[in-house]
Amino acid sequence: xxxxxxxxxxxxxxxxxxxxxxxxxxxxxxxxxxxxxxxxxxxxxxxxxxxxxxxxxxxxxxxxxxxxxxxxxxxxxxxxxxxxxxxxxxxxxxxxxxxxxxxxxxxxxxxxxxxxxxxxxxxxxxxxxxxxxxxxxxxxxxxxxxxxxxxxxxxxxxxxxxxxxxxxxxxxxxxxxxxxxxxxxxxxxxxxxxxxxxxxxxxxxxxxxxxxxxxxxxx
Amino acid sequence: xxxxxxxxxxxxxxxxxxxxxxxxxxxxxxxxxxxxxxxxxxxxxxxxxxxxxxxxxxxxxxxxxxxxxxxxxxxxxxxxxxxxxxxxxxxxxxxxxxxxxxxxxxxxxxxxxxxxxxxxxxxxxxxxxxxxxxxxxxxxxxxxxxxxxxxxxxxxxxxxxxxxxxxxxxxxxxxxxxxxxxxxxxxxxxxxxxxxxxxxxxxxxxxxxxxxxxxxxxxxxxxxxxxxxxxxxxxxxxxxxxxxxxxxxxxxxxxxxxxxxxxx
Numbered sequence: 001x002x003x004x005x006x007x008x009x010x011x012x013x014x015x016x017x018x019x020x021x022x023x024x025x026x027x028x029x030x031x032x033x034x035x036x037x038x039x040x041x042x043x044x045x046x047x048x049x050x051x052x053x054x055x056x057x058x059x060x061x062x063x064x065x066x067x068x069x070x071x072x073x074x075x076x077x078x079x080x081x082x083x084x085x086x087x088x089x090x091x092x093x094x095x096x097x098x099x100x101x102x103x104x105x106x107x108x109x110x111x112x113x114x115x116x117x118x119x120x121x122x123x124x125x126x127x128x129x130x131x132x133x134x135x136x137x138x139x140x141x142x143x144x145x146x147x148x149x150x151x152x153x154x155x156x157x158x159x160x161x162x163x164x165x166x167x168x169x170x171x172x173x174x175x176x177x178x179x180x181x182x183x184x185x186x187x188x189x190x191x192x193x194x195x196x197x198x199x200x201x202x203x204x205x206x207x208x209x210x211x212x213x214x215x216x217x218x219x
Numbered sequence: 220x221x222x223x224x225x226x227x228x229x230x231x232x233x234x235x236x237x238x239x240x241x242x243x244x245x246x247x248x249x250x251x252x253x254x255x256x257x258x259x260x261x262x263x264x265x266x267x268x269x270x271x272x273x274x275x276x277x278x279x280x281x282x283x284x285x286x287x288x289x290x291x292x293x294x295x296x297x298x299x300x301x302x303x304x305x306x307x308x309x310x311x312x313x314x315x316x317x318x319x320x321x322x323x324x325x326x327x328x329x330x331x332x333x334x335x336x337x338x339x340x341x342x343x344x345x346x347x348x349x350x351x352x353x354x355x356x357x358x359x360x361x362x363x364x365x366x367x368x369x370x371x372x373x374x375x376x377x378x379x380x381x382x383x384x385x386x387x388x389x390x391x392x393x394x395x396x397x398x399x400x401x402x403x404x405x406x407x408x409x410x411x412x413x414x415x416x417x418x419x420x421x422x423x424x425x426x427x428x429x430x431x432x433x434x435x436x437x438x439x440x441x442x443x444x445x446x447x448x449x450x451x452x453x454x455x456x457x458x459x460x461x462x463x464x465x466x467x468x469x470x471x472x473x474x475x476x477x478x479x480x481x482x483x
Binding site: 017019023053117118120122125128144146148165191193 | 225226227228229230232267270272297298299301302303320321323325348349350399400428429430452481482483
């Protein structure tokens, strides 16, 4: 790899298998740290918050010092990408098993997808209404991503929504506000389109311009 | 042209299946006369680049020989292939499942062990979530002696062992116990390239609330379309891909006219 190394700090909230996310980030040339230590989170520049399963266990794991460390890192100019449950954790609240407060970094609340379609929503679905954003550099209206979930955000300010998906209802599949972003789908399982989004995120968090030899590697 | 009023944009999946024996891709007719088809990681990477929506690995030697699934090729594949990977064969406990998921599998295929111990499906689903648990059912048509619908029997150990279970009843029980997906293989059709068992697929898709993956018998593009017509969520094929009869891309281009398909 030429140019400066990129790093990614994966916040391990203790639930689910994060191995394939770590493998994808390494494949793109990132040096990956895995931690829930507040000091490591505070000093990170490029944070990734993954999650699978239910909302509440990782929410409780982050409550207190790790959550404060995330806020401090963001104040210091870090970027944060939430994935799947990690994405849902970024919003104001979730209604999975009663109402639980989220991190409140993105506006909106997480609700169950309506019936009439198979749940969980598992498989490849199209993301449409794609906004102009560094994360979505090179993406098109025909890009599909891999989803595994039953809940999704709603009531999200329109200016924060970078792309939508349809399953029972239309929901924000990619959302960003400031240096906080998230995807309901799994970019690490979404083939070339997903790797491109992760590569864009690494470049965005490190304030790299595309194509100058300093971008992360991988196909 | 894309329909904009569909309640979902979910696509039908095209899944190459790699039968693995001793760390090599193999294929035979009705699980016999196995021939070598190369390295699993290389094959999976090639199919992913062509646009495969998922890769299913079946370690077909694991159950009869009762050895642990060799995990090195799973790790190597997960480091290079970034689409969902399903691995079946040799999962007999929650611990077996955990090792496979840590090696990089996204889904666990359970076949023989579930027949022997149906509670395993529940334990795996409770520990890892139903989305991880794929019940793999090998079904064989019963002899039509009484003149009425004989149905299909579940067979295990690569088709060698009859179980007495009715395939459709077993599918329903498996879903109730926690399976999130059904990989349904017709043992009569497998490897013949004469088409899927469409009646089996139609009956299974009609009763299953979870996705049914059609398997066994793909030989032509029409066969794959016929299988999706039964309501199957995905079509699995091996020979036509390994022998380069069709690329995954060519299959998707053909099916894209009739079904929502992800064109990578």
